[in-house]
Each structure stands twice: as structure tokens, then as C-alpha cells.
Amino acid sequence: MKRIISILLIVASITVLFASCKPSKEKVIVSGNYTYVALEDNTAKITKYSCSDEMLVLEIPSAIDDMTVTVIGSGAFKDVQNIGAVTFPETITLIETDAFTGSSIKKAYLHRCSALTEIQEKAFAECHNLIQVDLPKNLETIGEGAFYYCDSLKVANFRGNTPNIHQFAFDACPKVKIYTKSDMMNVINFAQTYHVELSVSD
Numbered sequence: 001m002k003r004i005i006s007i008l009l010i011v012a013s014i015t016v017l018f019a020s021c022k023p024s025k026e027k028v029i030v031s032g033n034y035t036y037v038a039l040e041d042n043t044a045k046i047t048k049y050s051c052s053d054e055m056l057v058l059e060i061p062s063a064i065d066d067m068t069v070t071v072i073g074s075g076a077f078k079d080v081q082n083i084g085a086v087t088f089p090e091t092i093t094l095i096e097t098d099a100f101t102g103s104s105i106k107k108a109y110l111h112r113c114s115a116l117t118e119i120q121e122k123a124f125a126e127c128h129n130l131i132q133v134d135l136p137k138n139l140e141t142i143g144e145g146a147f148y149y150c151d152s153l154k155v156a157n158f159r160g161n162t163p164n165i166h167q168f169a170f171d172a173c174p175k176v177k178i179y180t181k182s183d184m185m186n187v188i189n190f191a192q193t194y195h196v197e198l199s200v201s202d
Contacts, residue, residue, distance in 0.1 A: 031064050038067060043091075045071035054082045062089035070115070072099045079103060090114050097143075101125045108133040111159055119146050121166070128152055135159060142169045147176075155179060158187045165190045 028047070029036055035048035044067040046060070062069055069089060074096040077083070085107040086100075092113045097120045100108075105127050110116060111134040121143035124130060130150045135142075137160035147153060149172040156170065158180040165187070170176050177197040180187045191198040 029065070034061075034064055036064055036067075036069070037073075039071065041070075043068045043070040045069075045073045046076045047073040048075075049077050049080055051082065054084075056084045058083045058086045060086065060088050060092075062091045070094070072096060074098050074120075075101070077103050077105070085109065088113050088116075092116050093118075095119045095123045097121050097123060098125070099123045100127055103127055104129050106131055110134055110139075111136050111157070114138055117141065119143060121145050122148060125149060131155065133157070135162065140164055142166060144168050145171055148172055151175070158184060160184070161186045167194055170194075170196055 027038060033049055033051040034046050035050070036044045036046050039045055044064050046069060060069065068091050070091055070093045072092060072095045075098045077100045078098050079102040081104045083103060083105055086105050087109040090112045093115045094117070101122055101124070106129045108124065108130065113136045116136050116139055118141040119139070122145045123143065125145050125148040127150050129152060131152050132155040133147070133153070134157045139160055139162045141164040142162060144166040146166070146169045148168065151172065151174060153173045153176045156176055156178045158178060161184040163186050177199055178187060178191045179199045182200050182202050188198065188200060
């Protein structure tokens with residue numbers, strides 16, 4: 001009986017090992033200045049941006065190679081130093097961890113991203129040139145340290161009543177001021193609870 005149990009445990013271990021060694025289905029594709037992977041829903045996730053030219057205004061495309069861009073991947077623009085204002089397409093649904101960390105981005109125009117629901121942790125952390133971020137109406141979650149140590153950030157414009165804002169989302173942003181509407185109580189409560197300067201309009 002003990003021998004049978006041992007054999008079964010060995011078979012189970014081998015099965016787990018082979019399962020964990022399955023190759024990734026994601027195919028990395030380079031198209032112009034962008035590297036991306038095709039997701040299971042046949043949309044594109046940008047994984048890297050490579051361009052030596054200075055872009056005072058960078059417009060991230062809504063499609064690459066006829067594939068709709070829905071995700072800005074982890075580290076895609078990390079430490080990129082030749083971008084200024086960045087406009088995002090309305091197709092974006094997710095901005096992953098460290099997507100723009102340490103980059104030279106100055107303004108993040110996200111307000112057109114009607115499908116964007118989540119900005120993950122440290123997505124814009126340590127962007128020392130960032131002075132303004134315009135957030136979309138349907139945004140649901142801003143992760144921990146999403147704008148950590150953006151020490152030049154002055155304007156965080158909320159167009160929606162974002163329900164999940166991590167308490168450290170704007171940590172180490174001494175100049176930041178949140179702009180919102182009087183009926184956006186989730187945003188107002190966040191600002192008041194964590195002592196972020198607030199401007200409310202009708």
C-alpha cells in the first residue's frame with residue numbers, strides 16, 4: 001500500500017512539473033516603436049516602447065497591426081526619458097504595474113479612456129516630471145503607490161467617482177491637488193481621509 005501511494009505521489013509530482021513547464025502562448029511582436037503581445041481576446045498588450053526621438057506629445061495608438069490596444073503592460077514605458085505629454089486611446093482597459101515608472105512623462109491624458117477600469121500599483125511611480133493626470137469617468141481602481149513620489153504632480157483631475165483608491169495611491173506627492181465634482185463622494189472621502197488637498201466644483 002505504501003508503495004502504491006509513493007508511486008501516485010511521484011506521478012502527481014511529474015504531472016505538476018510538466019504543467020508548469022508549458023511554453024507561454026504569448027508571441028512577442030515588434031511593430032515600429034512598439035513591442036506587443038496578442039492576448040487571448042485577440043487584442044494587443046504593449047510591452048515595450050522604443051524610440052530615440054523626443055516626443056513632446058506621444059499619442060499611443062488605438063490599434064497596432066489591426067489589433068486593438070487594450071493594455072499597457074508592466075514596465076512598457078519604464079525609465080523612458082524622451083516623452084512629454086501622453087494621450088491614451090479610449091480602447092485602454094488596464095495599465096499594469098510599473099508601466100511608466102521613472103519615465104519623463106509630464107502629462108497623462110487618460111480622460112478619453114472610457115474603458116479604463118484599473119491603474120495598478122506603481123504604474124506612474126517616481127515620474128518626477130509629471131504635473132497633471134486626467135482620469136476617466138469609469139475608472140474603478142487606483143492601486144498602491146500608483147503615483148508614488150511624483151513630487152511635481154499638481155493636478156489629479158477625477159471625472160468619475162472612483163470607488164477603490166488605495167490610501168497610498170498619491171503617497172509622497174506633496175503638491176498634488178485633487179479636482180472633482182460635488183457628487184463624487186468616493187473621491188471626496190478619499191481626499192479628506194488621507195489629507196489630500198481638494199477642489200470641489202458643482
